[in-house]
Amino acid sequence: MANYTAADIKALRERTGAGMMDVKKALDEADGNMDQAIEAIRIKGLKGAAKREGRSAAEGLALAKVVDGTTGYLLEVNAETDFVAKSDKFVSLAEKVLDVAVENQLASAEALLDAEVEGKKVSDYVTEEGGAVLGEKIVVRRLEKISGAYVDAYLHKTSKDLPAQVGVLVAVDAESESAKTAAHDVAVHAAAMSPSYLTREEVxxxxxxxxxxxxxxxxxxxxxxxxxxxxxxxxxxxxxxxxxVLVDQPFAKDPKVSVAKVLEEAGTAATGFARFRVGN
Missing domain, CATH: 1.20.5 (Single alpha-helices involved in coiled-coils or other helix-helix interfaces)
Incomplete structure (x- = not known):
């Protein structure tokens, strides 16, 4: 009989997020040794990653963080199912990845995947944690970084049961209260109206x-x-x-005026913009 207790099973499940049967099997194989059982679960997750490689990861979440009111980061992380996308462990994984981007001031998913977290590359960390803990293919899809005198971040839930599916950053060239209010209103507008470019010159x-x-x-x-x-x-x-084009769009709250006019009346102008919708 394997040398472990019900408390060991509970502890291992809490540490790894693995299912009951996977935890019992790992403890059996490790003869109750907790560290060896954890390693076995992680190895199983890596083996499964090869099988998941060709599977589609179209669910997920958008996360944003603004530092000092002037630099914003917008991240999209994907999973295979909405069941995993709304789990606390998936959200925690995505938050940890976003923290790496912020701490290293990164501006692209490629740079983020090559950065380090807990002594390994983010790409390896996501593969291992996604496989061992969540049992799905996890993808760090996109990262944007924008800066300005003031940056507003807005996250929108398309379903109350899921994390945010739409994320927006808007940077403006002033930091007055009216400029901040306008920046937020424009970010909410952009979430709903799906602009692709900030100005005509970007098209x-x-x-x-x-x-x-x-x-x-x-x-x-x-x-x-x-x-x-x-x-x-x-x-x-x-x-x-x-x-x-964002600044040319009729403003959602008052279609008689453009987004550019709304910002102008607030004494500011948009200098940066990013919008993600999960899976699009």
């Missing part, structure tokens, strides 16, 4: 050219008069900008 030239071409071809197919073609193309291109 790739080839994308704008395609929109102009499509607008012209559509107008010709509709037999619009030639003398009105330039105005029609410009109007439809501007409509594209209003849909995809």
């Amino acid at each position: 790739p030239e080839n994308l704008v050219a395609d929109e102009r071409r499509i607008a012209e071809e559509t107008a010709r197919a509709e037999n619009k008069p030639e003398q009105a073609m330039t105005k029609i193309v410009e109007g439809r291109t501007n409509a594209f900008f209003k849909e995809h």
Whole structure:
């Protein structure tokens, strides 16, 4: 009979998050030795990682942290199922990974995965912890870092049973109370309205050219008069900008004014922006 007690089983489950049967099997194999049992569970998790490699990880969460009010970090971490995505252990893992990004002032997922946590690379840590504790493929998908005179972070839950699925950072060039309020309002707006770019200048030239071409071809197919073609193309291109560019979008709380106007009236302007929706 293996040399362990019900208390040992409980302790090992609390330390590893592994299931009851996995814990019992590990203790059996280790003849009750706690350290060896933990190692066995971790090894099992790594072996399972190879099988999980090709599986899709489209669930997860968005996390954000702002340091000193001036530097924001936005992270997306994915899991395979919403069951794991809403678990405390998955959330804790993601928070630890975000802390590494903040402590090392990192600005990309690639740099984050190459950083160290608890004596190992973040990439290895996520694989081991995800496999041994959660039993799923865990992916650190995206990380953004933006800075400004003031940075607001907003996280939105699309389901009350899940962690935040949408995360937004907005940086502005002033730190007055009105600027802070406007930055937050714009961050909430961005969560709902899904802009892709901060300004028109950020939109790739080839994308704008395609929109102009499509607008012209559509107008010709509709037999619009030639003398009105330039105005029609410009109007439809501007409509594209209003849909995809944050500062050009009609403000969600008052569509009669643009986001840029809202910021201007608050005495500030947007200097940075990031938005993640989990899985998109």
